[in-house]
Amino acid sequence: MKLILRWLINALVIYGLSQYFPGISVDNFYRALIIVIVFGLISAVIGSLLKLVTLPINILTLGIGCLVINGLMFWLTSAVVKGFDVAGFWPAFWGALIYSICTTFTGWLLKK
Numbered sequence: 804m805k806l807i808l809r810w811l812i813n814a815l816v817i818y819g820l821s822q823y824f825p826g827i828s829v830d831n832f833y834r835a836l837i838i839v840i841v842f843g844l845i846s847a848v849i850g851s852l853l854k855l856v857t858l859p860i861n862i863l864t865l866g867i868g869c870l871v872i873n874g875l876m877f878w879l880t881s882a883v884v885k886g887f888d889v890a891g892f893w894p895a896f897w898g899a900l901i902y903s904i905c906t907t908f909t910g911w912l913l914k915k
Contacts, residue, residue, distance in 0.1 A: 805913050809906075813839045816905040824901070826894025830886035838887050842880045842902075850876045873899040 814835040821829035829835050853872050854861065861868040874896030881889035889895045 809909055809913055810836070810839055812909050813902075813906055816902055816909075817842075820898050820901060824894065824898060826890035827898050828888045834884070834886040838880060838884050841884050842877065845880055845883070846873070846876045849879070870896065870900060873903060877902070 877899035878895035
């Protein structure tokens with residue numbers, strides 16, 4: 804039950820980003836549900852490998868490299884999912900940052 808609730812909240816965050824953040828657009832809420840699944844898969848597979856490869860850089864930059872990788876994964880998701888458009892790297896970076904903050908807060912809230 805918590806997994807479905809988390810999925811729906813994350814989709815609402817993505818849909819909300821598209822409504823209030825310039826440079827990010829989502830066709831509809833159903834597409835946002837698909838985006839959450841694809842973004843999770845891309846981040847789990849490709850993002851984990853990139854974070855492992857760039858570990859020395861992440862240590863030197865105190866984790867800022869992870870923010871860049873998350874932005875790139877967000878941008879890659881827009882290339883994979885039709886109906887999800889991100890205008891460039893900076894909208895992807897800020898969108899991924901806001902999404903990460905919201906999902907962290909959601910996970911923290913649902914644990915209690």
